Amino acid sequence: MLSKAVQTKLNEQIQKEAHASNAYLALATWAENKGLPNIAEYFYLASDDERSHMLQLYKYVNANGGSAQLKDSLGKVKDSFKTVLDVFKHVFDLEHGVTLSVNELATWCLQNNEHATFFFLQAFVQEQQDAERNVQEIITVIERMGFEDRNLFYLDKQFKKINQQTAAGGA
Numbered sequence: 035m036l037s038k039a040v041q042t043k044l045n046e047q048i049q050k051e052a053h054a055s056n057a058y059l060a061l062a063t064w065a066e067n068k069g070l071p072n073i074a075e076y077f078y079l080a081s082d083d084e085r086s087h088m089l090q091l092y093k094y095v096n097a098n099g100g101s102a103q104l105k106d107s108l109g110k111v112k113d114s115f116k117t118v119l120d121v122f123k124h125v126f127d128l129e130h131g132v133t134l135s136v137n138e139l140a141t142w143c144l145q146n147n148e149h150a151t152f153f154f155l156q157a158f159v160q161e162q163q164d165a166e167r168n169v170q171e172i173i174t175v176i177e178r179m180g181f182e183d184r185n186l187f188y189l190d191k192q193f194k195k196i197n198q199q200t201a202a203g204g205a
């Protein structure tokens with residue numbers, strides 16, 4: 035059974051994952067409006083990914099005698115950017131924010147003897163490390179290709195491959 039305190043912490047993380055899912059949807063809209071369909075698809079997949087993290091936490095709370103809750107208000111998401119590089123720097127900040135909160139939650143679990151939840155969270159810790167590395171690799175590609183209008187077509191094409199890898203489970 036989960037303590038009230040760990041339930042509160044997990045419900046806060048549920049909220050953050052849902053917020054991240056919404057944030058990625060706003061980025062999908064940005065990419066669609068810029069005529070970058072493969073980058074839009076990347077953000078749709080990322081949004082699904084965040085929703086699946088949210089659901090894993092949600093089900094974990096309910097399966098262990100707790101009450102999972104998702105509040106109505108998920109907070110404002112950023113939807114206006116100057117360049118595709120700005121978009122991916124924002125993605126990095128978004129993922130880094132989630133990393134910090136997952137780490138903080140795992141540390142709290144250890145300090146409060148919530149070992150089962152600490153163990154459960156290790157997949158999230160690993161996932162965040164992978165997410166930050168992947169986004170950093172994309173930022174490097176964008177910086178090398180440049181992001182003038184004429185390069186965006188080719189950059190978008192690169193995401194076809196990235197999306198296929200993601201769909202194949204190699205995020």
Ligand SMILES: [Fe+2]
Pocket residue numbers: 051054083084087132
């Ligand atoms: Fe996540």
